[in-house]
Amino acid sequence: MNTLDGQLVLALPAALATGMSTGVGAAFTRVATRGGMLAWGARASWSTATEYSLVDTIRNDDIRLRLCGQLQHAAGRGLFGLRVGVGGTLVYEGRTRGQGARAGLTGSALGSTTWAMLPAADIEAIVVLRIWNSWGMSITGGPTLHWINGGTRTGWSSGLGVTWQH
Amino acid sequence: MATLNILTMATVASIALAGCGKLVGLNTPTTPLEQVHLQVTGDLASVQRRETVGQAPQLHVALVWGAQWLPEPFCVLPPESQAAAAVVAAGCPDSFRFVPDRAGADVVVQPGVPATIALVNLPAADVMVGDVTSRVAYASLIVYDDRNGNGTLDFHHPPRHHHHGEPADVEDAGAPGTRDIVYGASFISMTLPDQRVAYREGAFNAGVAFYPRNGCVLPPLPGFSILSAGGFPRPDFTQPNVLLAAAQGQLPAEDPTTCGVAKLDEAVVTIPLQSPDGLTQLACTVGDTAGTTFYREPPANSPDVTNRAWACVGFPHLPGDDAGVPNGQQLVVASAPTDACQSVTHYTLRGCDNDPGCAAPSWDVTATPPAWWAAFCPTTP
Numbered sequence: 001m002n003t004l005d006g007q008l009v010l011a012l013p014a015a016l017a018t019g020m021s022t023g024v025g026a027a028f029t030r031v032a033t034r035g036g037m038l039a040w041g042a043r044a045s046w047s048t049a050t051e052y053s054l055v056d057t058i059r060n061d062d063i064r065l066r067l068c069g070q071l072q073h074a075a076g077r078g079l080f081g082l083r084v085g086v087g088g089t090l091v092y093e094g095r096t097r098g099q100g101a102r103a104g105l106t107g108s109a110l111g112s113t114t115w116a117m118l119p120a121a122d123i124e125a126i127v128v129l130r131i132w133n134s135w136g137m138s139i140t141g142g143p144t145l146h147w148i149n150g151g152t153r154t155g156w157s158s159g160l161g162v163t164w165q166h
Numbered sequence: 167m168a169t170l171n172i173l174t175m176a177t178v179a180s181i182a183l184a185g186c187g188k189l190v191g192l193n194t195p196t197t198p199l200e201q202v203h204l205q206v207t208g209d210l211a212s213v214q215r216r217e218t219v220g221q222a223p224q225l226h227v228a229l230v231w232g233a234q235w236l237p238e239p240f241c242v243l244p245p246e247s248q249a250a251a252a253v254v255a256a257g258c259p260d261s262f263r264f265v266p267d268r269a270g271a272d273v274v275v276q277p278g279v280p281a282t283i284a285l286v287n288l289p290a291a292d293v294m295v296g297d298v299t300s301r302v303a304y305a306s307l308i309v310y311d312d313r314n315g316n317g318t319l320d321f322h323h324p325p326r327h328h329h330h331g332e333p334a335d336v337e338d339a340g341a342p343g344t345r346d347i348v349y350g351a352s353f354i355s356m357t358l359p360d361q362r363v364a365y366r367e368g369a370f371n372a373g374v375a376f377y378p379r380n381g382c383v384l385p386p387l388p389g390f391s392i393l394s395a396g397g398f399p400r401p402d403f404t405q406p407n408v409l410l411a412a413a414q415g416q417l418p419a420e421d422p423t424t425c426g427v428a429k430l431d432e433a434v435v436t437i438p439l440q441s442p443d444g445l446t447q448l449a450c451t452v453g454d455t456a457g458t459t460f461y462r463e464p465p466a467n468s469p470d471v472t473n474r475a476w477a478c479v480g481f482p483h484l485p486g487d488d489a490g491v492p493n494g495q496q497l498v499v500a501s502a503p504t505d506a507c508q509s510v511t512h513y514t515l516r517g518c519d520n521d522p523g524c525a526a527p528s529w530d531v532t533a534t535p536p537a538w539w540a541a542f543c544p545t546t547p
Binding site for chain 1: 189190194197287367389
C-alpha cells in the first residue's frame with residue numbers, strides 16, 4: 001500500500017533559537033513487507049519563520065528532506081505508526097539590518113543571505129484516519145535533531161494534513 | 167514510485183551538500199550605525215555633591231533625545247510682584263533649557279579619557295520634529311552618576327494634577343539617596359554654548375523652531391551630525407517687543423562665528439563636569455509639552471507651603487492684551503527645593519482644568535472658599 005500525504009507544517013526553526021516555523025510538506029511511503037508492518041519512503045517540507053534581534057530581522061526558510069523508515073499498525077480505519085527520518089534541512093537565512101534602509105545603508109550592510117545544509121534526523125508519531133475511500137487525514141509530530149555549527153540542536157516538528165492511500 | 171525516487175534523490179543530494187554555509191541566526195554582532203566621540207573633562211571631586219563624597223561614583227554618559235515643549239505662560243511673562251518672582255525662580259525651570267524625552271545609548275566614562283557612544287538604532291519617529299519629508303531630532307550627551315546602578319539615566323517628572331484631590335501621578339523621583347545626579351551635558355540650554363547630536367531625515371525646515379539656532383546658516387547634515395553654537399543672550403521678557411517676538415517664535419540670534427556642523431567622526435563632543443545644582447532639570451521631563459497651565463480646585467485643607475514660595479496673582483496675559491483674561495486671582499505654589507523637578511501648582515476658586523475662565527466651570531467655590539484661602543488671597547473673590 002502506498003501512502004501520499006500533504007500537510008500543513010509547524011516546527012521549531014532548524015537554526016533559530018526561538019520562533020515557530022510554518023509551512024507545507026508532503027510525504028510518500030510504500031509498504032516494504034508483506035504484513036504491512038514496515039514501510040519506507042521520503043518526506044519533504046518547506047517552512048519559514050521571521051524573528052527579530054536588537055538590530056536585525058532574520059528570516060529562515062527551512063527545506064526539510066528526509067528518507068524515512070516507518071513501523072506501522074493498521075487498526076480499523078486507522079493507521080498508527082512511528083516514522084524515523086534521516087536527511088538534511090536546507091536553510092536559507094536572510095538578514096536585514098533593522099532601520100537600515102532608513103539609515104541609508106546599502107549592500108551587505110543592509111542585508112545578507114546564506115544557504116546552509118544541516119544534517120538532520122527526526123522521529124515522528126503518525127496517525128492516519130481513512131475517512132472516505134482512499135482519502136483520509138493525518139497527524140504527525142515528534143522531536144527533531146539538527147547538527148549546526150559543530151553542535152546539535154533539538155527541536156520538534158508537527159503536521160496536519162490530507163492523506164491518500166492506495 | 168517516480169515521486170519516491172525524486173524525493174530520495176533530493177534527500178541524498180541534500181546530505182552531500184551538508185554544511186555549505188554558516189548561519190548566524192539571532193547571534194548577530196551589533197554593528198553600530200554610527201559612533202559619537204566624546205570626552206568628559208574636569209575634576210569630579212571639585213564638583214561632587216557633599217553627600218556623595220566618599221562614595222565611588224559611577225559616571226555614565228547618556229545620549230538623550232530632546233522634546234519639543236513650551237513653558238507655561240506664568241513662567242515666561244514678567245512677574246507681577248516680588249512674591250510671584252520668587253515662585254517663578256523656585257518653580258519654573260529655564261524656559262530655554264534642553265528637555266529630555268528619551269534616553270538612548272549609554273556608556274561608562276572616566277574624566278579625561280576619550281570614549282565613544284555606539285548608535286545602534288536611529289531615533290524613533292516620535293522624538294523627531296517635522297513631517298516625514300523634513301524632520302529632525304536633537305540629543306544632548308548627559309553626564310551622570312548612576313547611583314542606583316541600573317545603567318540608565320532615570321527621568322523624573324513633576325506631579326500631574328487633576329482639579330480634585332491629590333496629584334494623580336506623583337513625582338516619580340525615587341529615593342533621594344539613589345537619585346542619579348547630573349554633572350554635565352553637552353546641551354543644557356539654548357542660552358549656553360552647546361554641542362548637540364542631530365539626526366535629520368529629508369530636508370531641513372527651520373520653521374518648526376525645534377531648539378532653533380537663529381543666526382547659524384548651515385543646517386544639520388542629512389543623517390547624524392554634531393551641531394555646535396555659542397548660545398544666544400537671554401531675552402529680556404520685561405520688554406513687550408521682545409516678549410512678542412518670542413511668542414512669534416523669533417528667538418535671539420546665535421553668534422555665527424560660534425556655529426558649527428560636523429560629521430560624527432570629525433567631531434569630539436566635550437562635556438565639562440560642573441556643579442549639579444543647576445542641572446537637576448536635565449533629568450526632568452515636562453508634564454505638558456504644549457505649555458498648558460493646569461488649574462486645581464483648592465482643597466479643603468491648606469496646601470503645604472513649608473519651604474515653598476507662593477503668591478496670590480492674577481491670570482497671565484500678554485501686556486496690553488487684556489481681552490478675555492479671567493477675573494479673580496490664583497494661588498501659585500512652587501515646588502520645594504528638595505523636589506526632583508521644579509513645578510508650579512495653580513489653585514483657583516473657579517474654573518476648569520486648563521481654563522480658569524471657562525463658561526461651564528468644573529468647580530466654583532467663589533461663594534464658599536475654603537477657610538484657609540483668605541490667609542493667602544485676602545482680596546478675592
